[in-house]
Amino acid sequence: METPRIGIVCCAAMQHEIKDILKNRSSSVRIYPMIPSCTFTVRIDLFRHYIDKSVSENEVTVLAYGLCHPELLDLLSEYGQRLVRVGGDNCWEMSLGLDDYLTCIDQGYWMQSKPFLTLWRTETLHGFGVNSKNGQMLRETGDFKILFLKQAADINLTFDLIDGFAKETGLGYEIKDIDSSYLTRLLTNAIEEAIRNIPVTKEIYLLDATRCPESIAIIEHLDVIIYKIDVHTKEITYASSQVKNILGYNPSEFIGMFNESGTMPMRSDLDKNRIITERWDFLVKCLTKGFQKPFEAEYSIKHKDGHYLWVNEKLNPTFANDGTLEYFVGLIEKIDDRKHAEEQLQSQYEKEVNLRNQIENQMQRRIELTRALVHELKTPLTAILAASEIVSTAHLQEPYSDLLRQITQCANHLDRRIEEMFDVTKGEVGLLKVRCHHVESTQVIREVADCMRPEAIRLGCSLVEDVPLMMPRIWADEERLKQILFNLLSNALKVTPKKGVITIRAREVASSLVIQVFDTGCGISVEDLPSLFNPYRQLGNLSDNKGGLGLGLALSQMLVQLHGGKIWAESELGRGSVLSFSLPLPATRERSLL
Structure with missing residues (x-):
């Protein structure tokens, strides 16, 4: 059987030791040394790159690298049996064995080997030298000292080199001669396990130009x-x-x-x-x-x-x-095609950003204009309402008392229309808010119906309540909920002729409270239904009626959606309309605590 190609991805601190251990396998082994992440900042992508390289170039891949990188274990899980890791949490444990390694830790040794004194001396002293925070911490404990692990092959690891390194850290030191027997055993076991994992029924194709001319x-x-x-x-x-x-x-x-x-x-x-x-x-x-x-x-x-x-x-x-x-x-x-596509995408993005900025500026100007308009309208209106309230205390005789009543009603109507206009503007730009708390739904519905009943009587209509005595409490903004109901009932009064009937109905449906307003008016055409809740839109069958700015239903839709609910309309010409909205109910357990 042909000897399989073996890739060893290892810590560069152990590269020469591993090379010496595997010298009898040199023709079938390729070593991929990785700089130690205990000394250098190493991105996990670098591990992935060279593990992938080894997996693609060899039949067997073994990792001889400690768990000093926090993301390494997650990465290794992606390779399954294609990769076998040498046992041990770090290079020192792999070289000494677990027992000797733990003994060194208990005795306060900071272990070092030749590459850290030579190849990476600058980086090691930068992290642990006399003036570094780590170095100061080691010295302040008073118990740490350096333990140089010396291999038989470290012929250039002189006393002067070791002594000079120790002085630059401000720590004492000892030298321990070690052999490669423990690491040899670990490597041999890992390689044998990896070879056993080679699929026997799958042909392996390796990226090797020397094997494939x-x-x-x-x-x-x-x-x-x-x-x-x-x-x-x-x-x-x-x-x-x-x-x-x-x-x-x-x-x-x-x-x-x-x-x-x-x-x-x-x-x-x-x-x-x-x-x-x-x-x-x-x-x-x-x-x-x-x-x-x-x-x-x-x-x-x-x-x-x-x-x-x-x-x-x-x-x-x-x-x-x-x-x-x-x-x-x-x-x-x-990469011309990709760069051109990126440039086009960037250009489109910049256009979109500019357009968004223009829209936001226009929206801001609209808010400012609406706020100024509201201020200009409400200032004289407030004076009119205050004056009419004062005059009402004078007990005027007819027809002046009736004129005063009309003035007050028209002023209040105009005040509501101004508030609606400002609310709709805020809703269109996402500034409209609701302040929710626990609300007795039955009580709110009855209060609104009682307020609207005199107006219905004045118009010659009947207002009927179809509301159970006991309805669940809901999580809502009470004033905004009343505003929705007032708007739906006002819309029904506008379209319902004399002797007509308006019905307000409430039911608990699944996990929602559904409130409906029925009218016996002229109805709405199929063509007009989709635009019913659009602002500033007066439907044809309301053009001769007492419609305002066409904001009530649009504002109602915004408020229902802010509550997490839905609003819809059903109608046929000549057969009246049904305007409905639903509000989510609290969960069963939450309702029991309300």
């Missing part, structure tokens, strides 16, 4: 530019032939321009300098610190014929089997 031909026909950067010179040594189709240059011209960064034909010198700097920093960090998040940039570049196009560039490090950085692979993809 035809993949090189496939790469040459992809609609992207693929290039390779040498780790020593940091210059491009290869570019795919697609550079001719995408940018118009032959590969040698492209390589020359790319390596001579000053002649990169970008649209903006600012973009050119930024991209060159970011790409160079990425190369250096990968070579000096280990795995980094893949480099990615979007920019506008000049085609050989002179026009500009948008491209997306991605750059990744590629590692040899032993985990050493071998070369960088880059990919440049044309």
Whole structure:
């Protein structure tokens, strides 16, 4: 049986130790070292990127990395049996074993290994040096000291190096020689488990050009530019032939321009300098610190014929089997269509924002105009109402007393119409509010009916109540509920002829209170029903009647909806109308507590 390809995604602090442990498997093992998240800020996407890379390039993937990243466990659950993690919560436990690790913790040791003293010395001292908060905390406890875990292969870990690091942290130290026996056992167990998990009935296809030479031909026909950067010179040594189709240059011209960064034909010198700097920093960090998040940039570049196009560039490090950085692979993809779509979307968004701002400004101006109009109308109206109230105490004789009564009624009517106009305006812009509390629905209905009955008698109509003696309490704004009922009854009085009948009915239906107003008026046509609750709309059959501004029903609809209810109308020409609205009732348990 052919030896399966094994990918080891590991903490770079253990890279050389793992490489030495697996030297007898070197032909079948590929190591993917990850910088330690206990020292660096590592995004979970970086873990996902290199785990995916290992899963796609190998038949077996093992993770030798501690749980020092808070999102790592959630990520690992996505891979199931495709990934096996080496036991242990951190690198030190994997190297020492659980018992020895816990003993070191109990004795107040802060464990370190060679990479933290050499490769990541600056970052480690930045977090735990003499002047850092973490370092001060360690020293203030008085119990912590450094324990350097020294492998047999750490020939360059000198006393001066250790002593100098300890002085920069202000802590004492000890050196402990360790071997790889425990980590060897963990790795062996994890690899064997992963091999057992390989599906026996499923053929595995790996992304490996060395095993599949035809993949090189496939790469040459992809609609992207693929290039390779040498780790020593940091210059491009290869570019795919697609550079001719995408940018118009032959590969040698492209390589020359790319390596001579000053002649990169970008649209903006600012973009050119930024991209060159970011790409160079990425190369250096990968070579000096280990795995980094893949480099990615979007920019506008000049085609050989002179026009500009948008491209997306991605750059990744590629590692040899032993985990050493071998070369960088880059990919440049044309994204003109996407950028144009984004620009169109951004343009539409900006237009929408401008339109929204215009509408909001118009709404604000409308509110201000309505408020000013209400003020101008109500100021003299208030004086008229006050004067008529004073005059009413003078016990005038007819016909002056009747004229005074008409003046008062008309002034009060105008005052209500002004209030409705202002309420509707507030409702249209979302400023209309209700203040709800527990309300006795039966009492409210009877009070409104009693107030409207004299007007019905005056008009020669009958007002009938069909309301049960006991109705549930509801959660509502009492004054606004009365306003809804007044509006519906007023509408019914406008359309009901003499000797006609108006009925107000209330019933508990399912989880709602439904209140209905029936009239025996002329009815409403099917064509007019959909616009019945529109503001400033007078229906044809009301044009000769005493309709106001056409705001009562529109305002009623707004108020019902603010209560979480619904309002609707049913009618036929010549057969009267039914205006109904529903309000939600509190839950059964809540009602028992009302």
